Amino acid sequence: MNADLVVVGAGVIGLSCAWQAQQQGMQVLVLDGRGPGEGTSRRAAGMLLPDVEGEHDAEERAFGRRSYELYPSFTSGLEAATGIDTGFRxxxxxxxxxxxxxxxxxxxxxxxxxxxxxxxxxxxxxxxxxxxxxxxxxAQLEPRQLIAALSVGLRGRGAEIETGLAVADVQAGSDGVDALVMADGSLRRGRRYLFATGAWAGEMPYLAERGVSTExxxxxxxxxxxxxxxxxxxxxxxxxxxxxxxxxxxxxxxxxxxxxxxxxxxxxxxxxxxxxxxxxxxxxxxxxxxxxxxxxxxxxRAGGAMIGRIDENAVAAVGHHRNGILLAPATAERVTALIAEIG
Ligand SMILES: Cc1cc2nc3c(=O)[nH]c(=O)nc-3n(C[C@H](O)[C@H](O)[C@H](O)COP(=O)(O)OP(=O)(O)OC[C@H]3O[C@@H](n4cnc5c(N)ncnc54)[C@H](O)[C@@H]3O)c2cc1C
Incomplete structure (x- = not known):
C-alpha cells in the first residue's frame, strides 16, 4: 500500500484525523502498537464540555467551542457511513x-x-x-462506540489499520521522514506522516528530539x-x-x-x-x-495540546489531556489543513 498519509496512533485523535483525510480522498494507513482506542481513548468518559474541563485560555476555549460545533455533523456522518451509534446526545x-x-x-x-x-x-x-x-x-457520547465507528468507517472505505506492532523509531533526513522503523525491524513508508501517540509521545526518540513529549x-x-x-x-x-x-x-x-x-x-x-x-x-x-x-x-502537555508541523512531511497532534474526545473533530480539521500545506 502506498499511503498518502501514515498515521501513528489509533486513538481518537489519530483515527479522527485519518477519517477526515480519507474524506478528502487520501489513501490512509494507521499503525498502532495495541489496537484502536486501546491506549487512552476507550477509557474516557465521553463528556463534551468545552467550558468546563481543564484550564482554559481564550484560544483553547475557542478551539473547544469549534470542536463542539463540529460534533453533530462529525458523528452523523460517521453514523450514516457505518450504521454504528456513537451515543452522541x-x-x-x-x-x-x-x-x-x-x-x-x-x-x-x-x-x-x-x-x-x-x-x-x-x-x-x-x-x-x-x-x-x-x-x-x-453533550456526551460513548467513546468505545465512537472508536468502533471510526475504525469500521476507515476500513470500510479502504484504509488499512495495522495493529499489534509498535513503531520503534523513524528514519529521517533533510527531506523529512523517509520511513518508520517497526518493532520487528520492518519499515513502513508513505508520502506524509502524522504522529498521534498520546501519552507515549516522548517515548519515541524522533519525537522526543523535536520536543514533542507528553506526561x-x-x-x-x-x-x-x-x-x-x-x-x-x-x-x-x-x-x-x-x-x-x-x-x-x-x-x-x-x-x-x-x-x-x-x-x-x-x-x-x-x-x-x-x-x-x-x-x-x-x-x-x-x-x-x-x-x-x-x-x-x-x-x-504544559501549555496545552501540540498540533503542528514537525518536519518537511510530518505533523504531530498530541497532548489533549482531559479533552481529547471533545477536541477530536477540530484537531482533525487543523491537521488536514497542515497536511494540505505539505502538498
Ligand atoms: C478517565 C478518563 C476520562 C476522560 N474523560 C474525557 C471526557 O469526558 N472528555 C474528553 O474530551 N476527554 C476525556 N479524557 C481524555 C481523553 O481520553 C484523551 O485526551 C484522549 O483519549 C487522547 O487521545 P489520543 O488519541 O491522543 O491518545 P490515545 O487514545 O492514547 O491514542 C494514542 C495511541 O497511540 C498508540 N501508540 C503510542 N506510541 C506508539 C508507537 N510507538 N507505535 C505505535 N502506536 C503507538 C497507543 O497504543 C495509542 O493507541 C479522559 C481521559 C481519562 C483517562
Missing amino acids: RCSCYLVAQSTERAEVLRRMEWGVWLGAPEIRQRMAGFGEMEGARIGDA PVRGQIVTLEDTGDEPLRDIIFGQGIYLAPKGARRVYLGATEERVGFDERPAADGTLHLLEGLRRLYPGGMRFAVRESWAGLRPY
Missing part, C-alpha cells in the same frame, strides 16, 4: 459548588444559570444540600448501574469528580488525577476516592450497583 450539565470559593466562581459564570439547593433537588432527587449552576447546552496523568473511572426509579440523564460535575450517565442505566463515575508514570491499573485508593466523592456529590448514587473500574493515561 445533548444533555444538561449541573456544576455543583462544593465550596464557597467554587460557588463564587459559578455564580459569575456567563454560560450557566445559577440554581439554589432546593431548585437542584427539585430537578434531581438524589442531591444533598448543594447549590450550583446548570449548563443547558452540553501521562492517570485517570480512574468506576462504572455504576443506576438502579433508581428515574435514571440520571444529565452530567453532574463537582470538584474533581463527576457522574456521566451513558444510557441503558450505565453511569461513569470519574475521575482521579494521578501522576504515577505509565501504570494503567486502577488502584484501590482511586476507587475509594471516587466512592467517597460520590457520597458527597450525589448521595442518592450510593445505592447504585458497582460494575467495573478502569484507568487510562491522559496525555498532558
Whole structure:
C-alpha cells in the first residue's frame, strides 16, 4: 500500500484525523502498537464540555467551542457511513459548588444559570444540600462506540489499520521522514506522516528530539448501574469528580488525577476516592450497583495540546489531556489543513 498519509496512533485523535483525510480522498494507513482506542481513548468518559474541563485560555476555549460545533455533523456522518451509534446526545450539565470559593466562581459564570439547593433537588432527587449552576447546552457520547465507528468507517472505505506492532523509531533526513522503523525491524513508508501517540509521545526518540513529549496523568473511572426509579440523564460535575450517565442505566463515575508514570491499573485508593466523592456529590448514587473500574493515561502537555508541523512531511497532534474526545473533530480539521500545506 502506498499511503498518502501514515498515521501513528489509533486513538481518537489519530483515527479522527485519518477519517477526515480519507474524506478528502487520501489513501490512509494507521499503525498502532495495541489496537484502536486501546491506549487512552476507550477509557474516557465521553463528556463534551468545552467550558468546563481543564484550564482554559481564550484560544483553547475557542478551539473547544469549534470542536463542539463540529460534533453533530462529525458523528452523523460517521453514523450514516457505518450504521454504528456513537451515543452522541445533548444533555444538561449541573456544576455543583462544593465550596464557597467554587460557588463564587459559578455564580459569575456567563454560560450557566445559577440554581439554589432546593431548585437542584427539585430537578434531581438524589442531591444533598448543594447549590450550583446548570449548563443547558452540553453533550456526551460513548467513546468505545465512537472508536468502533471510526475504525469500521476507515476500513470500510479502504484504509488499512495495522495493529499489534509498535513503531520503534523513524528514519529521517533533510527531506523529512523517509520511513518508520517497526518493532520487528520492518519499515513502513508513505508520502506524509502524522504522529498521534498520546501519552507515549516522548517515548519515541524522533519525537522526543523535536520536543514533542507528553506526561501521562492517570485517570480512574468506576462504572455504576443506576438502579433508581428515574435514571440520571444529565452530567453532574463537582470538584474533581463527576457522574456521566451513558444510557441503558450505565453511569461513569470519574475521575482521579494521578501522576504515577505509565501504570494503567486502577488502584484501590482511586476507587475509594471516587466512592467517597460520590457520597458527597450525589448521595442518592450510593445505592447504585458497582460494575467495573478502569484507568487510562491522559496525555498532558504544559501549555496545552501540540498540533503542528514537525518536519518537511510530518505533523504531530498530541497532548489533549482531559479533552481529547471533545477536541477530536477540530484537531482533525487543523491537521488536514497542515497536511494540505505539505502538498
Ligand atoms: C478517565 C478518563 C476520562 C476522560 N474523560 C474525557 C471526557 O469526558 N472528555 C474528553 O474530551 N476527554 C476525556 N479524557 C481524555 C481523553 O481520553 C484523551 O485526551 C484522549 O483519549 C487522547 O487521545 P489520543 O488519541 O491522543 O491518545 P490515545 O487514545 O492514547 O491514542 C494514542 C495511541 O497511540 C498508540 N501508540 C503510542 N506510541 C506508539 C508507537 N510507538 N507505535 C505505535 N502506536 C503507538 C497507543 O497504543 C495509542 O493507541 C479522559 C481521559 C481519562 C483517562
